[in-house]
Amino acid sequence: xxxxxxxxxxxxxxxxxxxxxxxxxxLLADEDIGPLFANADMAQLRRTQxxxxxxxxxxxxxxxxxxxxxxxxxxxxxxxxxxxxIALLYGSLDAFDVxxxxxxxxxxxxxxxxxxxxAGPDDEx
Ligand code: HEM
Numbered sequence: 669x670x671x672x673x674x675x676x677x678x679x680x681x682x683x684x685x686x687x688x689x690x691x692x693x694x695l696l697a698d699e700d701i702g703p704l705f706a707n708a709d710m711a712q713l714r715r716t717q718x719x720x721x722x723x724x725x726x727x728x729x730x731x732x733x734x735x736x737x738x739x740x741x742x743x744x745x746x747x748x749x750x751x752x753x754i755a756l757l758y759g760s761l762d763a764f765d766v767x768x769x770x771x772x773x774x775x776x777x778x779x780x781x782x783x784x785x786x787a788g789p790d791d792e793x
Contacts, residue, residue, distance in 0.1 A: 674773055675727035678766065681718065684725065687774075688718045690760040701753060704743055724777035737784035745786050754779055 678684050692714055696702045705713075722729035733739060754775055761771040 673726040674770055675722060675725040677770055678725055678774070679764075681722055681727065681729065683764070684721050684727075685714075685718045687760050687764055687766070688714055688721065690763055691757050692717070694756040694760055695753060698752065698756065701749060701756075721774060721777065725774065735784075736781045737787050740785050741787065741789040743785075747782075747786065750782055750785055 675684070678687070692710065696705055696710075716731065716733040719729045720731040720733070723731050757775055757778060758771060761774060766774070
């Protein structure tokens, strides 16, 4: 039998979609992070974020959104807001009883983009 991938353990697209929905519910409920989404198309964002995490977990989906740096160039993030978002992602994974090592892999896929998330429109590189 083929080895089970992270994607399989998370419950495939449906399982990952459930975590993403929980994550965005928590982000929107946060008093500092929620307002950043005031003008966002949340339906689209939930779909692209699901694609992103499915791809990162080894699934067949492909992220077709704009580069992460471009997508967030106008969002006034700070390192502490990113850390809080990551804590909310951990909490969302925990709500679905995802094993610690799997949760770390999912969080790692997002945290790898911290520099891109923090970059502003005028930053080089
Ligand atoms: C690394 C994985 C991520 C991907 C692939 C991703 C993807 C995207 C995309 C495609 C957009 C829409 C851009 C557009 O409409 O032009 C967006 C916007 C946004 N994302 Fe992310 N994102 C990621 C991580 C995060 C994290 C960790 C946060 C933390 C709060 C976040 C918060 C936001 C916010 C606030 C917007 C702005 C919406 C707006 O101004 O309309 N994103 N993201």
